[in-house]
Amino acid sequence: MNFDEMTDYELMSAYAKGVSKAFYALESRYQRQLFAWLVSSLSNRSDAEDLYQDIWLSIIKNAERFKDVSFKAWMWKIARNRVIDFRRKKRPDLTLDATFSEEDQPLVERIQSLEPGPARQVENEDLTQKVFAIVDQLPMVQREVFLLRVQGHLSFNEIAENLNIPLNTALGRMHDAMNKVKKQLMEVL
Amino acid sequence: MENAHQNIELNNTSFERDLEQITALFDSLSQNPRLAPPPPAIIEKIHHEAHLHSLRLRFRHRMRQWVRITTAAAALLLLLAGGMRFNSVQQSNRRIEVINQLSIVCDTELLKDASLETSNAALANLLMEMQGLDAETYFAFN
DSSP states (O other), X not given: OOGXXXXXXHHHHHHHTTOHHXXXXXXXXXXXXXXXXXXXXXXXXXXXXXXXXXXXXXXXHTGGXXXXXXXXXXXXXXXXXXXXXHHHHHOSOOOTTOOOOGGGSOHHHHHHTSOOOOHHHHHHHHHHHXXXXXXXXXXXXXXXXXXXXXXXXXXXXXXXXXXXXXXXXXXXXXXXXXXXXXXXXXXXX | OHHHHHTTOOTTOOHHHHHHHXXXXXXXXXXXXXXXXXXXXXXHHHHHXXXXXXXXXXXXXXXXXXXXHHHHHHHHHHHHHXXXXXXXXXXXXXXXXXXXXXXXXXXXXXXXXXXXXXXXXXXXXXXXXXHTOOHHHHHHHO
């Protein structure tokens, strides 16, 4: 069985029949984008790791209930709900200047505190810091749409479905977010 | 990194183009160690849990298959039993029909011999005997 060529639905169906390797392929397919989205959304790698595990365990437990829907949309819905629950339990919102424990400090500060590496890496860190500082300043509703699009690679239809908002609202929020990000990127870069 | 900087040439571009460039920028930023994939320990834990659950899923899947096959076999057996019962009832009805004919033409003494246990052929012979007919004449009349 070549899992790389299988669709998400085929992989989930195979896993529902007990083929564990199908699940590994699925997890690996979305690993990078889901985790990057979690880190960006939570501004904390440690929390992102916990939630990443939590999301996949939830997918495992609900594998049998997975019906003929888009796996991507289903997974993002689970991920988003987990993030909302997490925020509700832990804190009302994240801001750039919020102070938490060392592990909880915002991404911007943590990137600053990274040990200096080769010049290229420092440059990358610097850019990452600037970009995420800009993204963190976006209102929550815009940031959500923005990150689902640029990191989750979800279509606007999927985003609208996921967030339970009309398509035009999703497009409008993205448009506003893009304008703000564009404007600020041009100032800082 | 130069690519990432080039991607930020956002002036006078359409929404789709801006989106494409920003997505490319984020893709390039995902190489940052902070956005790198989760540690192998977490992946292993997820995979381990997935493997354990897959055993349960496989068992349930096989049980479902077994139940499906058993149900189909039971349904087939029921169908066969129904068919046999139907056939038996039809044969009984045919015998009752013959006895009814006998009751019309015979006295009760003769009916004593014509029990339900008698085969169709014997009953037919008895009927013909009582009517004083042979097989050929009987079929010519009926």
